[in-house]
Amino acid sequence: MHPALIAIAVIAIIVFVIVRRFRGEPVDAKDLAVPPLILLAISIKDLWGFDHWTAANIIFLAVSVAVGIGFGMLRGASTVLFEKDGTLHQRYTVRTLIVWALSLAASACLHFGAQAIGAEEAVRPVTLSIGLSLLGEAMTCGWRGLQSGVPFSVRDTDTTAAPLRRP
Template sequence: MNTTVEIVLIAAAIIFVMARRLLGEPAVGKRLLLLPAILGVIGLTQTSVDSVDALAFLLVSAALSVVFGLLRGLTIRTYERNGIVMLRYTAMTIVLWVASIAARFALGFLLAPSGAQAANGLMVVVGAGLLAEGLVVMSKAVRVRGQVVWSKGRNGAPHRTSAFLDSWQEKVHGTRHDSTR
């Protein structure tokens, strides 16, 4: 995929996710955990590391993204609405998104003389950060009274749940959920 197209698509996806999450949306496990992992794996298959400098840049970028993802996850508000656990980005979450993007650009600028490409591994880095964020949000979501959803139902179908998330939540609350699987 063309680097410019990849950057534009990732930026558009991040903006779309930010807008949705600023308004509040269900804490959907599939979106928070599975999709970032898939994004990272796809990114790994498309990333070329042809030097030690490129590998160092990718590893430092990914580590930085994970740290910012963990911090963002801590700022995301989780709450119950109509029996479903919801999440909402806060102003601090957006500040941390901007800071993480700025840090990535700064890292690219600092390492540019070594030949490391700032766009190389972008999907891996974004996926790693979103997965870290999702793990923190899920750990917060299971502590909220309400159903943690695995995937949203379509066309009026009920939301799907996850036995793993349900059992995690049961351990936290000491209760059992009735759910549609």
């Protein structure tokens, strides 16, 4: 896929997530865990056959992991968690938007830094940086949510099932 199309798709997804979370949404454990795990699995698949591990490639990958998870954790820490209808909800704040902007700037710096040190394109998958960032956010929001004692939301996808009745 052309890099410009990937960039447009990534920007569209980020804008969609930001708008949805600014409005506030339930915190669902599956929604926290599945997207980063899928993106990281794709990244690992992409990196699996790579066999040209130079110092520049290793350094870039290590820095990318730290930066991605770090900014994700900052974003997760800036998110407001609250109870609504008996379940945990989240809402982005202005601080969260600032962290998003800083993380995008850091990603751009990493991209140019990778070129400057000679890190190869193969160790710079976009899915890796987004997956790591979402993982950091999920870890922080998940931990904070568990500490709150408020139950996570459970999105029921089976609408044919009978509702549970209490005795």
